[in-house]
Amino acid sequence: MEFDVIVIGGGHAGAEAAAASARLGARTALLTHKRATIGTMSCNPAIGGLGKGHLVREIDALDGIMGRCADAGGIQFRLLNRKKGPAVRGPRTQADRALYLKAVQDALAEFESLSIVEGEAFDLTITEGVVRGVVLKDGRALQARAVVLTTGTFLNGLIHIGDKTIPAGRVGEDPSLGLSGTLERLGLRLGRLKTGTPARLDGTTIDWAGLDRQSADELPVPFSFMTDRITNRQIDCGITRTTPESHRIIRDNILRSAMYSGQIKGVGPRYCPSIEDKIQRFGDRDGHQIFLEPEGLEDSTVYPNGISTSLPEDVQTRFIHSIPGLERVDIKQFGYAIEYDYVDPMQLHPTLECKVQTGLFLAGQINGTTGYEEAAAQGLVAGFNAALLVQGREPQVFSRTESYIGVMLDDLTSRGVTEPYRMFTSRAEYRLTLRADNADLRLTPLAIALGAASPARTARFKAYQRSFDDGRALLQALEITPAQARQVGLTVNQDGRRRSASELLSYPDIDLKRLQAIWPELTAIAPGVSEALENDASYAVYVDRQRDDIESVQREEQRTIPPGFDYRALPGLSIELQQKLERAQPANMAQLSRVDGVTPAAVSLVLGLIKRQH
């Protein structure tokens, strides 16, 4: 069978990669172990969160599928950090696993140029240095000119529960064994990481009475620009805590945890520690909080968020039973840790194509990241670029000045990872500009230009952009003197300077509603754009200050470094730095300046040589 692009793996990276490639019209195959597991959430049943919610909004703005699917599966929408500034608020929803999975599969079924093939990829076909396709474990072969590898935690996956080890990609699924060898043959450096998951509980045996509750927001805000409103019933979560007794049980058995017995070699996610890690690192405190998250509207399974573990089953049972509300709970599946191979992402271009192999793209957990959203965002980039390569079009690089997606790609490919990488708003220098509320305005024009946005989204976005531009023009045109402002009850400096309505919105106590009482014509602003306009205006001063910085980074990003650039030809660089840059192979001067140890003097040496050579 012949395709343009083959995507290996039907997780979050694979689904988004296949959809992105198909949106560009490439004949795409999604090759995965089991069709029925496409869209599975291996761990927590939730999408979004701090930093991650921004990624979902950006994926959606590029017409990806994750936002729409989260809207279809969401059962507890909450805006995190609501009390902080709009730039760092994080949309999140808990998801009904079954509804989310169905939404992903339905979304993929809509693409005519996408075929789903069940099977296990075992090797890549590469002849004369060119990617030709994939060989399956059962001997079948698929042809394509580009391959996107998104195998998640499956590469040489090994599950640990206490001293038990089970080769697996995740519980109940076989690992992927052949492909690590293929990658090593290509000369790629592989490492080992680990992650973990808690036990799953039978919610009908939880004593919910007396537990604190956490509810959804009253007005759930959808992730997707294309969703008008959330129709799923919204549910509560329970909240409980570990007790001194839980801590004693865990401490007494710490050496039976796969992580502490020395059995696990891989590094785990610092920001998502296991319960044994929390107790060893942060002591007893007064207990560690646990959110009891129902996994679905029609599913009694509960995910106890906060107690992932690799302790043996008997210890898990004992410590879980020492937690209020869980004294008599039935455990449906025990928690476990999993170790897997990942590829050092410094070996990838910012398009996620391997530097050593044209036509081979890597996306998702295989690149050392953790999380569905990080995986999906990479999948989208790799899917776009694989299709663009086959179509002979220019690659699409995302800048860290324009998107969280760009921040992540730049971090991964210029700095690599030492532990599983997850997104945070603090990773983005320009977060006042990169807000969740303006993701469409930032990125949908790009999706339209690439030909990746559906006609429905294009039409809706264009109408939105018109409303936004008109609203902004109106806010800038309406002006008031300080004396007039005082008359209508606004507190501004009595300096005689006229201020526009837009400028007034940057005052913390003035919002659009207040201004509408002064200028009734502002009620013409469509409700859908008012939040983006308010946020835009309130950050305008800071954004203007950032503009010079952003422009200088963008200039440096355009100064590309030729592949294979000879750093040894620069005796002014230390041997250590020469070797570091040779390994990192930065794509441009902006990336080069972020490589650890690079000084301004090193930057001018490299720049000088590039200018002399070209």
Ligand code: FAD
């Ligand atoms: P996956 O979702 O793992 O999907 C990989 C896909 O590739 C699967 O469909 C598989 O069948 C397919 N596949 C693999 N090899 C082959 C092959 N050779 N041929 C064909 N198909 C193949 N994230 C968090 O943010 N927080 C957490 O606490 C957390 N805990 C986790 C705990 C566990 C136990 C696991 C397994 C994952 C956890 N994650 C967590 C990570 C999260 O699940 C992943 O980041 C995310 O699913 C990665 O998406 P992906 O698309 O890269 O890979």
